Amino acid sequence: MSKKAVTKTRSLSVCHGSCCVLAGARDVAAALKAALKENLPGARVKVKKGRCSARCGGGPVVTVEPDGTVYTGVTPGDAAEIVKKHVAGGKVVRRLAAKAKVEPGPIPALGESGFFKDQVLIAMRNRGRIDPDSIDDYIANEGYLGMAKAVTEMKPEQIVAEVKKAGLRGRGGGGFPTGLKWEICRNSPSCDDKYIICNADEGDPGAFMDRSLLESDPHSVIEGMIIGARAIGATRGYVYVREEYPLACDRVIKAIDDARAYGLLGESILKSDFSFDIDVVRGAGAFVCGEETALMASIEGKEGKPRPRPPFPAQSGLWGKPTNVNNVETWANVPPIALRGGAWYASLGTARSKGTKVFSLVGKVKNTGLIEVPMGTTMRQIIFDIGGGVLKDRELKAVQTGGPSGGCIPADMMDIPVDYEELARAGSIMGSGGLIVMDDETCMVDVARYFVEFLEDESCGKCTPCREGITRMREILDRIVEGKGKRGDIELLERLAFTIKEASLCGLGATAPNPVLTTLKYFRDEYEAHIYKKRCPAGVCKALIIYRVVAGKCTGCQRCVRACPVGAISGPRSQPHNLDQDKCIKCGACYEVCKFDAIAGDAIYVE
Amino acid sequence: MVCPCRQTRKVSSLERLDPLKLKKLHNELRERRSEEVTIVIHMGTCGIASGAEEVLQAVLDVASEMGRSGVVIKTSGCAGLCSREPMLTVEVTGAPPVKYVNVDPAKARRIYSEHVLGHQPVSDYAIGVGCERIH
Amino acid sequence: MAERAKSIRIDGRKFTFRRGQTILGIAREHGIDIPTLCHHEALEPYGSCRLCVVEVKSGDRTRTMASCVTPAGDGMVVRTSTPGIREIRKTLIMLLLARCPNIESIKAMARKLGVKKVPFPKSDEDCYLCGMCVRACAEIVGVRAIGFAQRGHESVVAPPFGLVSNACIGCGTCTTICPARTFDLDKVFARRGMHRVEGKDGVGRCIICETYYMGG
């Protein structure tokens, strides 16, 4: 056969739906690659990881493109035949060809459109399929195989090397390379103990992937931690869970007990000489405990106040011992990396951000929920393809990412591929992955005020810039949304922002001004409208709007009359209602219930 | 609420495993497909908040009325699409799984009788067939 | 072979230092002034007022660090008074002055840093939460009779439940060390009828045994 065989086949798409993967699709893909290399070296035929084609009963499924032949029930042993006969020879392998085409039924295939189409799962690989309380379910889905490999076949240095090769970065905020973090902690001298911690104090409002992961697949986090402990040389681990997440707490505790009973945790794991155990610690309601040093103080039974670094936790952490902290999603990514290797993981993603990221897609978007997409997916794809677009088809204004430490990305930047670097360039951060969609009814000054108030509430109060500065920022924003803003307020905000960012003791303070800075950067006109024109363009800020009945649209259904808590709306049935401005407290209840857009929240113009 | 499969599930001996036994257990569990139909109620926090417990109760009720031989009823965590919760998935062995959204007790009863027992997907409530792509 | 002495550069001058010394310690040793409000020689560094921030260049990273809690590193280049640092200090003292407009030490610091006007509404607190009293009680006296309560902007120094603390021995260290001189021992311990130790010059150090003792 010639070295450069001319073949019409462009790609072999191996279905990577969970059913096919469970039936052995990965081995089939590997066999196809090998067969291509052996039989058609140099041919430009790709082996792709395909979406589910809804032939789940007969997996693994291979689709030859572009001719569209579908092979079902393929085994690795069939690979050579498919390559030789079909790819090189152009003849269909009758024995394997699907009996009939799948008729496009009334129910669309999950992988072909909508919410599930562009998602690729690694961290949430078992979602919706396994019973979180069943360790057997987890083991059936390759659970603890990565750990078994790491503990019995790999040296700790090798595990670290694989994680480094994977390019996995911390999924909780800063995006520090996980492998490097482990290495530093591993090399840190210690006379006896080292600790690892799973940070499940998911504080970013608008993000809930950690909760979901712990609730639906607690074993994957535990397995990740065991692998990490092996790599670092830790003897004890802690899962620090927010107390607002009682279900997650229960499920992790049950999972730990089950793992112990199987000998996967505790003394001599898998009958090896490696021992490691995990405890669960409940947080008590303090956002600042997401900060590593504050979190450790909290585990030690103290107030969650951060302490200066250095020394870093990797040198002197929990009880003064070297400690490694990673968040839930990071740990959940570890088992597949141990099982399949770093290169496998790094094959997804962008130049410096590898693998997938879980986002919580919420706010003013049609499909809300948790999504997992390869790094580099564009914001537009996420919001419009996966999210189905803005709620009520209103106009997209911005996307807030990264929680209170992050920023708002304006609608005209929706084509940026989402990864650590691009988000930072846009002035925001990845954070733990909250994506809050905002439409033209969201006031950006109000959003900035919201975050600043949040941080004021959550500041531990130790250092001056964070404690005093954030309060002052909130006061300024308060008067802006109340229509009492003054010339010079924006500059004062910027001055405070600079000082808080530079001089604060911990990450909470250092990133606290971000929501204000990004909204000032992209939506300065809204600030100016509030300060100089005394109007809120989005119709949110109470002091600057009035509600009124649009006579032409009001059908007189009386819903608003019933909803109004102060009896400000009146009028007989079937006639446009009256709204008494003197009584109105601007609670917006009428606006919420009106089905005919007959209540308008108008800006008060003072021009 | 206790997952209904916890009562029926045979807990494997829970002996301490070594690497070989773990692999063996994995293979056994993977092959274990005794029942004809599996119905999974997704019970993450969003699901429960949207009424997944009522749906589960409805499924258990209708199962005891109409029979549950060859049917595995189980729960899982979150399925991802919060805005369309409660969700459930029905998988008839040999056919692709079907995901249902915005399920309520009445819809659950119909899905049970038509899809679980009659093997005919209820297209009115389904969002899609097939499964999710994993890397 | 003798180890090469480790050195640091502060405002252009080169100094050698001992292991564990902070940037602030070295600077003060050589007469370089860095303003502080929560630092006390007798107490562990705390790093809360942030007035002592300096620009630290280490390797190719330049960062703003609190000099009282940052250990000196070999080859660090420190600048104690860049325009940015001065701006930060001014803003910080404005914030503190707005909180405590009537505390002498704050007013003096504001004068020193050239701050006259405060662009924020003033309140009238008598404590700026430097924590010296709390730390002195724990570190020097060793009884932990007072502590911080609440958090964030509502943080206060208080005995438990706002009542007399049983652990208090009435030594008066807290009142003497308080840089604001507002910690009113009489008020806090009135009900116990304990006398207070008069202290004039704060905590001093015994030149023979090197332990700290109450001044006065």
Next chain:
Amino acid sequence: MLGLEVLILEQEAGRRSDIERALSKEGYTVRFAQDGPSLLAELGSHPPHLVILDLDLPGNEGMALLATARSLQPALPVICETELPEVEPAVEAMRRGAYNYVAKSGSASYLLETISHALERELMAVETRQRAKERRVRTFDDPESLAAIDGILSRHDYSDSMLISYLQDIQKDLNYLPQDALRFVARRLNVSLPRVYGIATFYKAFSLRPRGRHLVHVCLGTACHVRGGQKLLESFERELGVPSGETTYDDRFSLESVRCVGCCGLAPVFMVDGKFYGKMTQEKIPEVLSRYE
């Protein structure tokens, strides 16, 4: 309304019989006082549940009687009546502790409504006082309570690093953290009380005051905020009549806001006793609240 006694001082015979008719129909027991001194005597011997007082008695006697009656029975609701309602005497009467001020020419149903509101408030006040009394009586330094707390502390070998966890468990049992309990914990673990107190006030989950029978948590996460969480909270404040962070006077609900409960997909969200209510509007609040007694 059976068994509730209303004592009336009214100089006009016609009005007397009007009131008697209206009130008896509703099941109230009506008694009349002849004059000021006999009214005060009745208050001493057979205290009624409510007094209706004619303010038009000669020589401003009504106003004086009101003050004396209130000083004798501070909790007794008094409704004042007058022929010619004017602002100044009305203000004066309210200042002296009248529950309300009604015109004699007003409708009977308005009077009845006023009476029932006054009694309702009074009954609740009694109940609240009683509960407050019980609460004061219930201290947590009796051997039984201390043994229970000790049981919690022993779960982790009295290790002070588990302090936060102990406080969580104690609060779960007692609904809040009483002073006595904190003092006992400090003593038993041999840690300083300021540390225990500092932690109990630093972390949001802890309450040093008793809370209501049901806990309402309104989520103010970002997703809830942009979808109207703040409005939901304000609506609760109106509905329950207490600001966020407080407990209703009847101890039924405590209202608190919380920074994201991680149920963002269903925003806006609130929780009652840990049960989630998603995709909420202000309109649905009363119905949900009515499910909790």
